[in-house]
Amino acid sequence: MGRTVRDGLRLTAEQEQFVELAREFAAREIRPRGRAVDEADTESPLDVWEKASQLGLTSFMIPEKFGGGGVTDLLTQVLVQQELCHGDIGIGNLITSNGFFSAPIEHLGSPEQQERFLGPLGSDRPPLTAVAVTEPGSGSDAASIQTSARREGEEYVLNGQKTWISNAPYAEYFVVFATVDATLRSRGVTAFVVPRDTPGLKVGPPFQKMGQRAIVNAEVFLDDVRVPLENRLGDEGQGFAGLMRTFDASRILIGAATTGLARAALDFATDYAREREQFGVPIIQHQAVAFRLADMATRVDTSHLLTVRAATLYDEGHAVAQESAMAKLVGSENAMWCTHAAVQTLGGYGYSREYPVERWMRDAKLEEIEEGTSDIQRLIISRGLGAR
Numbered sequence: 001m002g003r004t005v006r007d008g009l010r011l012t013a014e015q016e017q018f019v020e021l022a023r024e025f026a027a028r029e030i031r032p033r034g035r036a037v038d039e040a041d042t043e044s045p046l047d048v049w050e051k052a053s054q055l056g057l058t059s060f061m062i063p064e065k066f067g068g069g070g071v072t073d074l075l076t077q078v079l080v081q082q083e084l085c086h087g088d089i090g091i092g093n094l095i096t097s098n099g100f101f102s103a104p105i106e107h108l109g110s111p112e113q114q115e116r117f118l119g120p121l122g123s124d125r126p127p128l129t130a131v132a133v134t135e136p137g138s139g140s141d142a143a144s145i146q147t148s149a150r151r152e153g154e155e156y157v158l159n160g161q162k163t164w165i166s167n168a169p170y171a172e173y174f175v176v177f178a179t180v181d182a183t184l185r186s187r188g189v190t191a192f193v194v195p196r197d198t199p200g201l202k203v204g205p206p207f208q209k210m211g212q213r214a215i216v217n218a219e220v221f222l223d224d225v226r227v228p229l230e231n232r233l234g235d236e237g238q239g240f241a242g243l244m245r246t247f248d249a250s251r252i253l254i255g256a257a258t259t260g261l262a263r264a265a266l267d268f269a270t271d272y273a274r275e276r277e278q279f280g281v282p283i284i285q286h287q288a289v290a291f292r293l294a295d296m297a298t299r300v301d302t303s304h305l306l307t308v309r310a311a312t313l314y315d316e317g318h319a320v321a322q323e324s325a326m327a328k329l330v331g332s333e334n335a336m337w338c339t340h341a342a343v344q345t346l347g348g349y350g351y352s353r354e355y356p357v358e359r360w361m362r363d364a365k366l367e368e369i370e371e372g373t374s375d376i377q378r379l380i381i382s383r384g385l386g387a388r
Contacts, residue, residue: 003337007257009075009308010042011043011079014071015071015076015079016054016058016200017182018076018079018080019076019079019080020054020073021057021084021307022057022080023083024086025051025052025057025084025086025087026083026084026085026086026087026092027089029048029051029052029087029090029199029365030048030084030087030088030091030095030099031144031352033045033048033088033091033114033317034087034088034090034091034356034359035353035359037088037090037091037213038090038211038213038215040207040242040357041112041183041208042207042208042213042216043211043216044094044128044169044170044214044215045091045094045214045215046330048091048094048095049094049095050125052095053124053125053126053141054300056068056069057080057095057096058095058096058098058121058126059082059121059122059126060077060080061096061099061102062098062099062102062118062121062122063106063118063175065203066114066115066119066121066122066269067121067122067123068086068116068118068121068122069135070094070195071367073315073331073355073362074249074252074253074311074314074315075308075310075312075315077096077099077253077256077311078252078253078256078308078311079256079309080096080302081096081253081260082257082259082260082263082307083235083260084096084257084259084260085256085258085259085260086260086261086263086264086266086267087260087264088214088363089118089212089217089257089258089260089261089360089363089364089367090174090211090212090214090258090363091093091214092211092257093212093214093215094214094215095127095168096130096253097129097166097167097215098129099244099253100119100131100166100250101129101130101131101173101175101189102117102118102121102129102192103122103245103246103250104131104175104233104239104242104243104246105117105118105175105193105233105250106118107235107242107245107246108191108236108238108242109233109238110233112230113193113230113231113342115289118172118293122202127171127172128167128170128171128172128202129167129173129175130165130166130168130171130173130174130175130220131165131166131169131175131177131246132162132168132174132175132176132177132220132244132331133145133161134163134164134165134179135147135160135161135162135163136161136163139374140244140373140375141386142186142240142330143185143187143240144182144345145160145177145178145182145189146160146179146187147159147160147161147162147176147177147178147179147222148160148178148179148180148182148367149179149180149190149227150180150191151180151229153383154228154229154379155227156175156192156226156227156229156232157177157222157224157225157226157227158192158194158200158224158225158226158227159222159225160178160222161185161219161220161221161222161224162219162220162221163219163220164216164219164370165217165218165219166206166216166217167215167380168203168204168217168218168219168220169203169206169216169218169225170215170216171196171384172193172198172344173195173198174192174193174195174201174388175191175192175193175233176191176192176193176194176220176221176222177189177190177191177239177240178192178239178246178316180236181232181385184237185242186227187237187240188236188237189237189239189243190232190233190234190235190236190237190238190239190240191225191232191234191238191242191243192231192232192233193227193231193372194222194225194227194231198225198226198227199225200222200223200224200225200360201220201221201222201223201225202220202221202223203218203219203220203221204205204218204219204221204318205218206218209366210362210365210366211359211362211363211364211365211366212363212366219365226311231309231375232308234350238260241346242380244321247324247371248314248320248321248324249314249324249326249374250326250371251324251327251371251377252310252311252314252320252323252324252327252328253308254327254328254332254367254370254371255303255307255324255327255329255330255331255332256307256308256311256327256331257264257327257330257331257362257367258328258332258334258335258367259300259303259304259307259331259334259335259342259362260301261333261338261339261340261360262296262299262300262303262331262334262339262364263300263304263340264356264360265335265338265339265341265357265360266293266296266297266300266338266342268285268295268342268355268356268357269296269341269342269345269346270293272345272346272349273289273290273345275292275368290314291329291343291346292341292344292345293294293343293345296337296338296342297326299337299338300334300338302330303327303330303331303334303335303367304332306323306327306330306331307327307331309323310323310324310326310327310360317332321384322380322381322384324380324383325372325376325377325379325384327380328364328367328371329374329378329381331367332364332367333368333374334372335364335367336361336364336368337362338364339357339361339363339381340358340361341359342350342360343357343358343361
């Protein structure tokens with residue numbers, strides 16, 4: 001475990017076990033499937049998901065009392081996420097996607113709701129789930145969502161349209177964020193758990209995307225969807241705070257995922273540079289190539305250490321909006337830079353779909369956009385500086 005020693009981390013035997021399990025699964029099951037999944041375009045590799053679930057990799061982050069692995073500290077989740085995404089970032093993100101669904105339920109849900117909605121995630125055949133926040137007119141400004149939640153007795157009636165919803169074609173449950181009063185902005189946002197078979201909920205056709213095709217996205221339409229009061233998470237208006245706390249963790253995990261991707265690009269480019277000869281020597285002996293690889297290695301470690309710091313602070317209970325924004329910003333932009341550098345190192349072969357680096361470059365772009373663009377992350381960081 002050279003990486004944990006180098007970073008000064010002292011992991012428990014259980015943490016080491018989960019990280020090693022993820023590393024082996026990524027090499028054996030994830031990396032070999034990356035190209036075929038990309039070519040399939042709009043089909044998630046559900047067979048890989050099922051294999052991962054049998055090993056507990058889809059539910060390791062779920063509390064043990066609900067049948068999960070009980071790895072609730074974010075630092076271990078970060079290290080596992082890196083290894084899965086070193087295999088393939090799209091498939092790695094698919095495998096851990098139920099953690100995004102479980103987070104608002106853990107933050108806002110009652111003990112009864114947690115048992116009811118998280119229990120199935122730790123079962124032998126866990127469902128795929130989704131979180132529905134983004135709308136056609138509401139992306140980075142999550143407080144401006146227009147999907148409405150009108151209370152009628154012991155029910156809420158939801159109406160609206162969500163877009164870019166990950167796992168939507170397969171999800172059995174959705175956490176839907178809606179507003180009880182759009183004029184209140186963030187103070188009106190409320191979260192609901194909505195089963196897929198609820199009348200009035202419809203899922204549109206899958207989107208065709210640039211990359212990360214292992215996770216299929218689609219629109220979700222809500223037409224007089226009736227949700228019982230018992231499916232509301234927290235009180236009215238608490239949804240936005242729960243969403244922001246969810247983003248604090250998920251942005252750190254994006255930092256981890258992009259670190260895994262950047263490290264994959266570095267590893268592949270380095271191996272290629274050792275074998276490829278030009279002008280009578282391996283190209284790694286040419287300073288232009290060697291310095292590019294040096295920059296890649298530096299960026300990988302920068303992303304990793306920022307992510308580990310943010311996860312450690314999160315686990316200690318600190319407010320980490322600024323640190324999580326840094327982890328996502330630096331991780332995503334470094335992954336974009338490193339995958340581009342890998343393509344450049346391979347030259348013409350880097351442009352060929354025969355090699356994975358062009359796919360990884362396409363995969364990396366998403367992470368500069370989702371869950372708040374790089375511009376939004378810089379805004380969060382700058383506001384943090386102003387508050388000091």
